[in-house]
Amino acid sequence: DAGVTQSPTHLIKTRGQQVTLRCSPKSGHDTVSWYQQALGQGPQFIFQYYEEEERQRGNFPDRFSGHQFPNYSSELNVNALLLGDSALYLCASSRPGVSMDYGYTFGSGTRLTVV
Amino acid sequence: AQKITQTQPGMFVQEKEAVTLDCTYDTSDPSYGLFWYKQPSSGEMIFLIYQGSYDQQNATEGRYSLNFQKARKSANLVISASQLGDSAMYFCAMRLNRGSGNTGKLIFGQGTTLQVKP
Numbered sequence: 220d221a222g223v224t225q226s227p228t229h230l231i232k233t234r235g236q237q238v239t240l241r242c243s244p245k246s247g248h249d250t251v252s253w254y255q256q257a258l259g260q261g262p263q264f265i266f267q268y269y270e271e272e273e274r275q276r277g278n279f280p281d282r283f284s285g286h287q288f289p290n291y292s293s294e295l296n297v298n299a300l301l302l303g304d305s306a307l308y309l310c311a312s313s314r315p316g317v318s319m320d321y322g323y324t325f326g327s328g329t330r331l332t333v334v
Numbered sequence: 335a336q337k338i339t340q341t342q343p344g345m346f347v348q349e350k351e352a353v354t355l356d357c358t359y360d361t362s363d364p365s366y367g368l369f370w371y372k373q374p375s376s377g378e379m380i381f382l383i384y385q386g387s388y389d390q391q392n393a394t395e396g397r398y399s400l401n402f403q404k405a406r407k408s409a410n411l412v413i414s415a416s417q418l419g420d421s422a423m424y425f426c427a428m429r430l431n432r433g434s435g436n437t438g439k440l441i442f443g444q445g446t447t448l449q450v451k452p
Contacts, residue, residue, distance in 0.1 A: 307377055
């Protein structure tokens with residue numbers, strides 16, 4: 220049973236560029252959440268997608284956008300990259316129908332470096 | 335505001351000994367869940383243990399147990415019989431119950447780096 224798959228694993232971009240990160244959720248999961256984890260810090264919630272719509276958003280600027288496809292996979296897009304966007308981006312999948320469970324599964328993340 | 339605090343940036347423990355990682359939380363919501371995750375250098379967040387706010391007993395999962403003190407708003411992780419493979423970053427996280435626009439996002443602490451010495 221494949222877990223959460225994220226691609227690419229590493230990425231180097233230049234300031235001002237745009238980047239797209241991808242996530243395939245665990246089989247049976249239909250909700251995808253994205254987190255940003257700066258070096259030495261805890262992950263910060265970016266947004267969550269369910270039924271191809273953004274359901275909740277954290278304190279991130281509009282430069283961060285996302286998409287969810289009919290097969291539940293998701294993309295995270297970041298425009299006009301800043302040096303401060305350098306971080307590990309984690310994707311987590313879950314099933315919303317199971318309340319207060321611990322059904323979050325995380326991927327290994329995409330490490331983005333902005334130079 | 336909801337918040338998780340982990341006050342130990344780094345911890346050392348001798349192999350085969352027990353270690354406690356501290357976590358305090360802040361929320362006025364009566365219904366929430368508390369999680370501990372392990373993050374090795376590979377980056378993946380590995381689920382360790384879960385405690386619901388209404389659970390009467392402390393959660394246990396193999397060598398992991400959660401010391402839940404609701405009145406003190408603390409949820410410390412206890413790892414018994416430490417192994418070299420336990421060396422990693424450990425995060426405490428909280429999830430509020432769904433409702434009022436909340437869809438179950440996780441709020442993480444800053445993490446504690448645990449090093450197990452042979």
